[in-house]
Amino acid sequence: MELASFTTAGVGGPARKLVATGSEQEIIDAVGAADDAGEPLLILAGGSNLIISDAGFDGTVVRITSSGFTVNDDDATCGGVMVKVQAGQDWDELVEYTVRHAFSGLETLSGIPGSTGATPVQNVGAYGSDVSQTIATVRTWDRETRTIKSFTNFELKFGYRTSLLKHTTVNGSPRYVVLSVEFQLGLGRMGKPIKYAELARALDLPVGGRAYATDVRRAVLKLRSAKGMVLDPPDRDTWSTGSFFTNPIVSDSEASVLPVDAPRFPAGEEGKVKLSAAWLIENAGFTKGFGLETPRDKGTGGSSGSDAGVHSVGGRASLSTKHTLAVTNRGGASAEDLLRIARLVADGVERVFGVRLHPEPLLISCSL
Template identity: 40%
Template sequence: MPEVTPVPLSGLTTLRTGGLPARAIEARTSDELVTVLRDVWATGEPWLVVGGGSNLFVGDEPFDGTVVLVRTSGIEELPGSRADTVRLRVQAGHDWDALVAETVDRGLAGIEAMSGIPGTVGAAPVQNIGAYGQEVVQTLVEVELLDEATGELSTVPASDLGLGFRTSVLKQHYGSVAERPAVIVSVTLELARVGDGERPIEGAQLRGALGLDADTAVSLRWIREHVLATRARKGMVLDDEDPDTWSAGSFFQNAIVSEAFARTLPAECPQWPLSPAVDPVTVIPLAAFDGVVPPPTAERREVKVSAAWLIEHAGLSRGFRFPRSRAGLSTKHTLALTNRGEATAAEIAELARFVQQRVQSEFGLLLQPEPVLVNVEL
C-alpha cells in the first residue's frame, strides 16, 4: 500500500483540471483498497477516490486531503444463473473499455454498446453508465461495497443501489451528498453467451445509431468496432492529440422532465418517454356497479429530453468559447465542455454557468452537471 508522490489532479482527470493533493496512496489489491480507505476514514480528513478520473471536475485550489488511486484489476469468471449466461466479478480499478473488449473476445453480450466509455469498472454502477440503449443496470448483479460509516465490506445486490438514469444511491450529485457514502471494491455482471456469430440486434436505439434494420444480423465485434468509430467521430474516445476529448464526456445530463413540461418545448426537441403509455383499465365488480364509471386517473409520466439540442437551440454552437478563454464546447458536439489547453477550472465553470443560463432563459430548464464536482461550484 505505497504512499506515492502527489501530482496535481489535473494530471489524473480527463478534464485536466485540479490542484495538488496533500497526500496520495495507490491501492493495487482489493485488500489494500479496503485497508487504506479504513485508515483514511479513521482520520476524518478529506478524501477522494480516483480511478480513471473521467467523471470528475476538480477545482484549481490544492486538495487538502488524501487521494486514493484505485489501481486494482482482474476478472473472475463465475457460473451464471442459466446455462446460456456467465457472471464476471471484476475488480474496481479495472479499465472499463478493457473489460468490454475482453467480453467481446469471449463472445459475451450485454455491454458491447458501451465500448469506448472511459473510466474504471468501479465507477460504472455509481453513474449507471450507458450508451445507445445499454446501461449497467441491465447486467449488474451485485457489488462489493465498503461502507464509509461502518467500515464494513458487504455484498450488495443491484436492486439496493437505486440505479436510475446516470444515478445511484452512491453518486454525489451537485449540491448534495450521496445517499449511501461508500466505495465499490468489485462488480459482478451477468452476460449472455452468444459467441462470435451474427445475430439481429434487439435495441432500437443501438440499431438507429449504427444504421441497422431490425432484421440485420451483426456480430459483437462488429458492434464494438462501429460504436468506437461513432464515439471517435464525436470526440468521445480519449486521444492525447485531440482537445475535443479533453473533457468529462457529456458535461450536462439529458434532462428528465414531466410529460406536461416536455409539451412546452419545441416539437423538434428530441424526447424519449421513460415509460410506455398505458390505457388505464377500471374494473368494477358487477355487484357494486351503480351505473357511473369514474373518470380515469391521469398517470404522471416522465420524459427524457436532449440537452445537446437545447444547448444548440439556445444559440450556442459547437466550438463556442469566450474570447481568450481556454475552455470551449467541443467542435464535434455541444454536450462536452473541453479543455482546449491548460484551461483552469474557473474558466470551465464560467462556460458551464453561461450554458446553463442560456438554456434556462430560452426554455425554462436548468441543466444539471453530470460529473462529480470537487472544490468547484457552478
C-alpha cells in the same frame, strides 16, 4: 501532486495526501486510515467523470489502481457467464475482452473512458444500454459500519445516471467504496437488440435488430470517435468528462411548452419525458466550439456567468468542436474555465427554454 494529471479533463489542483491502492485490502486500509484521522476523502480511479477545483482537495485522495477480472462459467443456471471485475480495471479493456470472447451485453458501452468501479455509481450508459442491465452484484466497503457490504442489482436502486451509490456520495466522498463489480453476461457472438436509432442506422438495421457484437463495438467506437468521445490525447476534443450535462427529465406539462421539434423520449416514469440536452444547447444558440478568449488577460474577468471574454469559437476552454454536450480543455484551461463555459450554457438554456441542465460529472470542491 496536481490532480489534473489523473483526470481526462486535465484540470484540478493538488491533493494534501495521495495514496495509490492496488488491491482490495489496500483500498480498505487507505480509506480506514483517512477515516481514523478524520480527513476528508476523495476516491479517484479513471478520473473521467470528475471536475476537481483548481484549489485541489484538502484531504486524502485514494487512487484506486486495482485491476483484473475472473470469469466463472460453471453455473449454467445463470444463462451465461459471471465476470467479477476489480474496481480499478480499465472499462474499455474489459468490454473489448468480453466482445472478443463472445460474452454479450456490454458491446454498446464500448469506448467509454474510466474505471469499472465507477460504472455502477453513475449507472453508466450509452446507445440505449446501461450497466444496470448486466450488473449482478457490487462489493463495497461500508465506511459507516466498517464492514464489507455487497449489493444486489435491485438494492442498488438504479436510475438514469444514478444509483444508491451516487446518492450516498458527497463531494466525491462515498459511504460505500466500490471494491469490485460482478456482471452477468450472455453467451454468443450476437449482440443484444439495438435500441438506439443512430446506432441502428450505422449498422443498417431496424431498431430492435441484432448484429454481431464485434460489429456493434466497431460501429460504437466509430460514432464515439466522431463525437470526440474516445480518449485520444492529440485530439483536444477528448480532453473532457464526456457529456457534461445529463438529458433533463421533465413533466409532460413542462415539455408541452417546448417547440414541437424538440426531441422527447420515454423517461420510464409516468407523466414524464426525457429531453435532449444537446438539442436544447444548440437551439439556445450555443454552437460547437463555443468558448473563451485566450490569452487569459483579454477581458475574461472573474465573474461567473458573465459573457465578457466569450466568443463564438475557440479559446482555452470550449464546447467540443464535434459535440455540444462536452466542455473541453483546449490547452491551459483551469477548472473554473470549464465551469464558466458550463454555467453560460446552463443559464442560456434556462433563459430560452425554462429548463435547467444539471451536470453529469462529480464537481469536487466546486459548483456551477
